[in-house]
Amino acid sequence: MNFAPESILRRFCDELKGNDPLVLVLPIASSEPKEAAEDYLRIFTDLGITRVQMLDIREREEANSEATLKLIDEAAGFYFTGGDQLRLTALLGGTKMLLRLKERYTYEEILIGGTSAGASALSTPMIYQGLNDAGFRKGEISITTGLQFMHDVAIDTHFIARGRIVRMAQIIATNPTCMGLGLEEDTAVLVRDGYQLEVIGSGLVTILDGVECTGNNIHEIQPETPFTIRDLRLHFLGEGETYQMPIPPELHL
Numbered sequence: 001m002n003f004a005p006e007s008i009l010r011r012f013c014d015e016l017k018g019n020d021p022l023v024l025v026l027p028i029a030s031s032e033p034k035e036a037a038e039d040y041l042r043i044f045t046d047l048g049i050t051r052v053q054m055l056d057i058r059e060r061e062e063a064n065s066e067a068t069l070k071l072i073d074e075a076a077g078f079y080f081t082g083g084d085q086l087r088l089t090a091l092l093g094g095t096k097m098l099l100r101l102k103e104r105y106t107y108e109e110i111l112i113g114g115t116s117a118g119a120s121a122l123s124t125p126m127i128y129q130g131l132n133d134a135g136f137r138k139g140e141i142s143i144t145t146g147l148q149f150m151h152d153v154a155i156d157t158h159f160i161a162r163g164r165i166v167r168m169a170q171i172i173a174t175n176p177t178c179m180g181l182g183l184e185e186d187t188a189v190l191v192r193d194g195y196q197l198e199v200i201g202s203g204l205v206t207i208l209d210g211v212e213c214t215g216n217n218i219h220e221i222q223p224e225t226p227f228t229i230r231d232l233r234l235h236f237l238g239e240g241e242t243y244q245m246p247i248p249p250e251l252h253l
Contacts (some may be wrong), residue, residue, distance in 0.1 A: 002016050004115040006043060008188045012077065013047045015190065017109045022051040028091060029083030029117040033058075036081040044079075048106060062097035072100045077088045077111045080118025086128040088121040089146060098147065105149060112149060114187075116157050121146050123155040124179045125171055125178055131173030135167025140222040150181075150191065153245070157183045158205055172210035173218040178209035179245060187239075195245040207243060209233040 004012075014021070023044050030036035037054040044052040055071055057063045063181075078101065080088065092098045104110050114122055123146045130141030146155075154171045156164050159182030168180040181189065184203035191197055199205045209232070216229035237243060 004113075004188070005186050005201070006047075007039075008186070008201055009043055010047055011188075011190065012079070012111065012113050013044065013049060015111050016049075016077050017111075018076050020051060021049070021248070022053070022071075022074050023049050023077040023079065024053060024055045024071060024075045024079065025079050026055050026057075026118070027081040028057045028080055029085060029088045029121070031083065031087075035201050036083060039102065040079060040081065051152065053171060057091050057097070060091055060095055063092055063097035068097050069100055071105070072097055075110070078108045078113070080112075080114035080121065082116030082118055083116040084128075085121040085126060085146070088117065089126065089128075089144060092147065093145075102149070119157050119183060119188075120155050122149045123181070124148050125154045125175075127154065127156055127167065127171065130167050135164075135170045136226050137224050138170070138218060138227050140219055141167045141170060143174075150194070152178050153181055154218055155183065156183045160184050160204060165206065165208070168206075168208055169210075169229060169232060170218070170227060172208055172213075172232065173216040173227055176213050176229075177217070178210070178211035180206070180210075181210070182206035197243040197245065199239055199241045199243075205237045205241075207235040209235070211246070228237070 025037045025040045027033035027036035033056040041052055054227050060107045095203055126146030128142055134140045156168055172178055172180055187201035187203035187205055189197045189199055189205055213229055214231045
């Protein structure tokens with residue numbers, strides 16, 4: 001499903017700060033942006049948001065324009081729709097729009113959300129290609145840098161339904177400092193302060209933690225060979241459960 005259910009969007013609206021906040025729907029990942037944004041524009045309006053509009057980017061120069069930056073400065077909420085996450089990183093990576101959005105996300109109480117590709121792109125390592133039920137052989141998945149709103153976290157969606165746990169394990173094997181966050185249908189996480197997670201929705205969130213793994217062989221084997229990782233920690237969390245990721249080093253200062 002490429003559309004977030006109303007219950008999750010209602011929580012999104014409840015968390016918005018300010019009076020009469022502006023919400024931007026960003027269908028950048030979609031090849032049919034107007035169609036991708038239409039339902040969100042309607043449902044946000046039905047949920048009482050009086051200022052909601054679409055901001056679509058088809059060319060990188062649009063992401064550097066003053067008109068775009070003005071909207072980024074004004075909005076309190078940003079919602080990325082589904083589509084192709086590689087389109088998001090290719091169009092927005094290194095642009096003034098992304099830099100401004102990251103600055104505001106770091107220092108202000110804005111809200112950034114997404115569904116499907118729009119959620120996957122918010123992480124640091126980002127899966128952009130790979131069969132759903134594959135990933136147990138080295139090289140079967142393709143990874144790049146995401147939009148980096150969550151550091152050392154890899155996000156994958158439709159996680160249980162499409163059998164994506166093994167491909168997430170391969171990401172962790174390549175660098176166990178990374179945590180895997182798998183989102184199921186009708187499920188989301190609310191992230192506070194960059195590391196405190198709360199589960200919302202009717203499904204499960206899967207967390208794979210490899211920091212304390214006792215070894216793996218991903219660096220030793222040849223491509224197309226099954227990999228090994230030992231003592232990978234696994235959590236399944238339902239609605240209302242919380243989880244604290246490792247506190248970023250800068251918060252220890």
